[in-house]
Amino acid sequence: QVQLVQSGAEVEKPGASVKVSCKASGYTFTRYAMHWVRQAPGQRLEWMGWINGDNGDTKYPQKFQGRVTISRDTSATTAYLELNSLRSEDTAVYYCARDPGIAAPYGLDVWGRGTTVTVSS
Amino acid sequence: DIVMTQSPLSLPVTPGEPASISCRSSQWLHSNGHNHLDWYLQKPGQSPQLLIYLGSNRASGVPDRFSGSGSGTDFTLKISRVEAEDVGVYYCMQTLQTPYTFGQGTKLEVK
Numbered sequence: 414q415v416q417l418v419q420s421g422a423e424v425e426k427p428g429a430s431v432k433v434s435c436k437a438s439g440y441t442f443t444r445y446a447m448h449w450v451r452q453a454p455g456q457r458l459e460w461m462g463w464i465n466g467d468n469g470d471t472k473y474p475q476k477f478q479g480r481v482t483i484s485r486d487t488s489a490t491t492a493y494l495e496l497n498s499l500r501s502e503d504t505a506v507y508y509c510a511r512d513p514g515i516a517a518p519y520g521l522d523v524w525g526r527g528t529t530v531t532v533s534s
Numbered sequence: 535d536i537v538m539t540q541s542p543l544s545l546p547v548t549p550g551e552p553a554s555i556s557c558r559s560s561q562w563l564h565s566n567g568h569n570h571l572d573w574y575l576q577k578p579g580q581s582p583q584l585l586i587y588l589g590s591n592r593a594s595g596v597p598d599r600f601s602g603s604g605s606g607t608d609f610t611l612k613i614s615r616v617e618a619e620d621v622g623v624y625y626c627m628q629t630l631q632t633p634y635t636f637g638q639g640t641k642l643e644v645k
Binding site: 472475518 | 588639
């Protein structure tokens, strides 16, 4: 069955970087896009960007420009989210989510279980 | 950025009764024949799950008691008869332009 399995929880110090992985299985990885969405405690969901699983094109919110990188390894059918210069406000659960709309969004139809990232000194 | 505003924020419902959630966007979401608005449900302790995409299309496996309607800037998610398993937080999300943005969520509880 279709699954997105995310890496385990991370605890990082302010200023550090974190890289979260999302291993996809059960479908053709390159025919879908992958989004990353985070949820800080008590906050609404926040979109962090997406990657075209076929050609690797990415798009990020202006808010995260220069701090976030989304990448993929098609041979490993895995997507990655890297966030640099961490601050306490980055403490959140980070989700990957599949999108059948490889060129434009068509609904995030499968989600990972989430990876908790805690930023604390 | 497009601002998404949901109402109500809290919705207590008796099982078997209907429920309705409103989502309003700060910009027109209709383009290329589609309303770029999705609905998600996040059940307690779980990841969000897709209910409705492009305004009114039910996702695979979603019961037909869920329906999405609206166009432009005003959208509605309706549950014809609420069941106990429908509890959680409902979010609308616009995908017309980046950054894609979510509403603040509506918490549905069963009385």
